[in-house]
Amino acid sequence: MLEIRGLEAAYGDVPALSGVTLRVGAGEIVALLGPNGAGKSTLLGCVAGLVRPRAGAITWDGGENLLTVAPHLIVERGLAVVPEGRRLFGSMTVADNLDLGAFSPRARAARRESLERVFTLFPDLRARRRQTVRALSGGQQQMVAVGRALMASPRLLMLDEPSLGIAPLLVRAILDALVEINRAGVAIFLVEQNVRAALTLAHRAYILEGGRVVGEGAGAALLRDPHVRRAYLGPLAAGA
Amino acid sequence: MRSPGGSTENAWTVAILAALALLALLPLLAPRDDVLNFVFLVLLSITLAQSWNIIAGYAGQVNLGHAAFFGLGALTARTLWIAGTPVVAAMAAGALVAPAFALLIGAAAFRLRGAYFAIGTLALGEILRTAVGNVLPEISTLPAASIGAYRLAPRYYLALALAALSVLAVAALGRSRLGLGMVAVREDEDAAGATGVSALGLKLRALVLSTALAGAAGGVFAYYHISYYPSHPFGPGWTFDALLMTFIGGVGTLHGPVLGAVLYVFLKEYLTVRWVDFHLLIFGVLFIAIVLLFPGGLVQALIQVGNGARRRITRRP
Amino acid sequence: MVLAQQIVLGLLLGGLYGLAAAGLSLVFGVLKVLNVAHGELIMLGGYGAYWLFALAGFDPFVSLLLVIPGSLLLGAALYLILFGFVVRAHEETRIKNSLLVGFGLALALHALAVRLWTADDRSISTGYGGAVLTVGPISIPVIRLASLLVAFALIGGLHLLLARWRWGKAIRATAEDWQAALLTGIDIRRAYLLAFALGTALAGAAGTLVSVGYSISPSIGLEWTLKALIVVVLAGLGSMLGTFVAGLFVGVAEALSAAAFGGPYREVVGLVIFLVVLVIRPQGLFGRTR
Numbered sequence: 001m002l003e004i005r006g007l008e009a010a011y012g013d014v015p016a017l018s019g020v021t022l023r024v025g026a027g028e029i030v031a032l033l034g035p036n037g038a039g040k041s042t043l044l045g046c047v048a049g050l051v052r053p054r055a056g057a058i059t060w061d062g063g064e065n066l067l068t069v070a071p072h073l074i075v076e077r078g079l080a081v082v083p084e085g086r087r088l089f090g091s092m093t094v095a096d097n098l099d100l101g102a103f104s105p106r107a108r109a110a111r112r113e114s115l116e117r118v119f120t121l122f123p124d125l126r127a128r129r130r131q132t133v134r135a136l137s138g139g140q141q142q143m144v145a146v147g148r149a150l151m152a153s154p155r156l157l158m159l160d161e162p163s164l165g166i167a168p169l170l171v172r173a174i175l176d177a178l179v180e181i182n183r184a185g186v187a188i189f190l191v192e193q194n195v196r197a198a199l200t201l202a203h204r205a206y207i208l209e210g211g212r213v214v215g216e217g218a219g220a221a222l223l224r225d226p227h228v229r230r231a232y233l234g235p236l237a238a239g240a
Numbered sequence: 241m242r243s244p245g246g247s248t249e250n251a252w253t254v255a256i257l258a259a260l261a262l263l264a265l266l267p268l269l270a271p272r273d274d275v276l277n278f279v280f281l282v283l284l285s286i287t288l289a290q291s292w293n294i295i296a297g298y299a300g301q302v303n304l305g306h307a308a309f310f311g312l313g314a315l316t317a318r319t320l321w322i323a324g325t326p327v328v329a330a331m332a333a334g335a336l337v338a339p340a341f342a343l344l345i346g347a348a349a350f351r352l353r354g355a356y357f358a359i360g361t362l363a364l365g366e367i368l369r370t371a372v373g374n375v376l377p378e379i380s381t382l383p384a385a386s387i388g389a390y391r392l393a394p395r396y397y398l399a400l401a402l403a404a405l406s407v408l409a410v411a412a413l414g415r416s417r418l419g420l421g422m423v424a425v426r427e428d429e430d431a432a433g434a435t436g437v438s439a440l441g442l443k444l445r446a447l448v449l450s451t452a453l454a455g456a457a458g459g460v461f462a463y464y465h466i467s468y469y470p471s472h473p474f475g476p477g478w479t480f481d482a483l484l485m486t487f488i489g490g491v492g493t494l495h496g497p498v499l500g501a502v503l504y505v506f507l508k509e510y511l512t513v514r515w516v517d518f519h520l521l522i523f524g525v526l527f528i529a530i531v532l533l534f535p536g537g538l539v540q541a542l543i544q545v546g547n548g549a550r551r552r553i554t555r556r557p
Numbered sequence: 558m559v560l561a562q563q564i565v566l567g568l569l570l571g572g573l574y575g576l577a578a579a580g581l582s583l584v585f586g587v588l589k590v591l592n593v594a595h596g597e598l599i600m601l602g603g604y605g606a607y608w609l610f611a612l613a614g615f616d617p618f619v620s621l622l623l624v625i626p627g628s629l630l631l632g633a634a635l636y637l638i639l640f641g642f643v644v645r646a647h648e649e650t651r652i653k654n655s656l657l658v659g660f661g662l663a664l665a666l667h668a669l670a671v672r673l674w675t676a677d678d679r680s681i682s683t684g685y686g687g688a689v690l691t692v693g694p695i696s697i698p699v700i701r702l703a704s705l706l707v708a709f710a711l712i713g714g715l716h717l718l719l720a721r722w723r724w725g726k727a728i729r730a731t732a733e734d735w736q737a738a739l740l741t742g743i744d745i746r747r748a749y750l751l752a753f754a755l756g757t758a759l760a761g762a763a764g765t766l767v768s769v770g771y772s773i774s775p776s777i778g779l780e781w782t783l784k785a786l787i788v789v790v791l792a793g794l795g796s797m798l799g800t801f802v803a804g805l806f807v808g809v810a811e812a813l814s815a816a817a818f819g820g821p822y823r824e825v826v827g828l829v830i831f832l833v834v835l836v837i838r839p840q841g842l843f844g845r846t847r
Contacts, residue, residue, distance in 0.1 A: 366779070371825055
């Protein structure tokens, strides 16, 4: 569905991505792992149209060049992003944030069903729908963020570090929700620092270091890979 | 924006000072009042524009209340001079009052970044204009004896000297640590702060230099005009003139305000003669065009066009 | 004059300050652009109403129905021709450019107005212009009272628009986080266009009310821009109703200072308050710290 080939990006003179190639197939959960500053957010930014790459191609649905699509139209194509730090509209209510998620015409048509689906996934939000987002906890806000992206009726859901700063119990809830979402047919591209959680979820994963893809494989296999265990799961895990 | 200092700037400095030196001979060669009045205006404009340029081009702050300092200089100089102080001393006083006032509000003003500084200075300019207009609503006219003794030449030479001074000040600024520091602050204030450059200190020094020159120019204005309303030099039109001239020529450059002033005064004369009512309208539109299309100034744009044309001409198979 | 009378008059004028500020606040909040020609847009609205009255006999309150849509279109045009280009830069350059462009626009519009309509003061005098509502010792000019109510209604209307209308919410979202807005599929340039047009519409309405309750001339531009700025800085960004209240406050503050120090200094006091607030609390009384 999503094909990224040879993507190069830089911030001024500082290179961020060098020849990144990866893909996400329909119905898959693909994880992107790597240390801070590896370029994971930059990659998502390129796909979302917020960052302009220097070279490379991003193809959607087999044919369309996403790099030619204006950022606000990416959603219409079927991709939705849950950005790092959630980037919710804090001064507005949960309901308004969710409603804005369905802003694009295609999503708008399915607005009511989407909202129901979101409330079923995150029952907590139904009760809080008139609350101002700013007043919610980090975990609840993350649910709103995921919900907002779901309101766009995406075929591919991209998340940037959804577990960052969230209490472990709520992380569990969100990851479970992601599984549910995937089961309903939505592909998921998950950028995560919580390697263990991401790998237990993902069908496949890529490892990004210093702007390059240095590893790729099935989720379970990578979980057992010694390099991955050493680098990302801590010294104790490496020996096990 | 270009970095100050460097050989092009030296070349400009020399060229401009040479031109000014030649202009010093003008009253002797062509003692026609209308010509001298015209050149006087150009010289005064150069100073006014250069003074604004220091804050905007070098310290990166848009001062929309610049006329306040021009006006303060004029007010001080005029008051002292009419009361009997020798004119140069009166003008010097004006050149001190303006920065004194600037320092008073400067520390507070510079807590404001970008937009807030601009609108703060805009408001300040208005406050002064209104206050002066209320306190001194009557026209200020020279006593009859002074009118009889009025000679254009000394005014001309004062304006000339001041213009040269302003150019030298900017040239020295470009070369000094102060100037480089200012550029650093202008480019990235936070980064500059991290390397130990005191942004506030630099901005204040730029402010002092800028307003001192503006105040001095005000003094020359006060000395030159036989009668005017005391609130007139506080009007926003003077700020806009300085802005426009600096932008036409190129902000942050040494030659920008000079070329801009010359172009502006000539253009204004031409337009006023032919299209009396429209010149402000045309300048407004011109200004907008420059800001949006030619951020390097008209002069820069013309140079680029010239280069482009030359390249095309020389590119023969 | 009785102090209470002064205060009431200040309140009535303050409502117009609030209306004038609301438009500026909307534009600044959404586009991050400070249109210092806002006062000139108010002036143009005033002249629009004036000429509709003088040439076609339109009652100024009725001509609002024409001036507001007209100002909407003018705002859209100004955005497309001018400010649309200014918003392409990053925030710091954007603000600086908008100030300069606005400054140039203000002078151009001022010169145009002088050219077209001379520098004379003008005012709309309707048949009911002298009507006064007397409450105890206080006389309330009916026109100014009606203007206050209209101003309040317009601001209330804008508040509802921003709260309920799909594009109103999109405008608020864009103001808060334009990148997130893009991610949710909002065309932020359309949001900018709408915000600027709405801001201009409010300015035009304010101008109309000024022309009938007070007077207009080409020079009122800068004065009203500063008034609007004062109120915006006092109120902070983000609340239309807060802006209205801040406007009332400024109106009353001016009235009180005129009573205390005499007429000519009413202008100065407003500006001084402005500077003080600017330095001490740039986010205003109602606004949020960024």
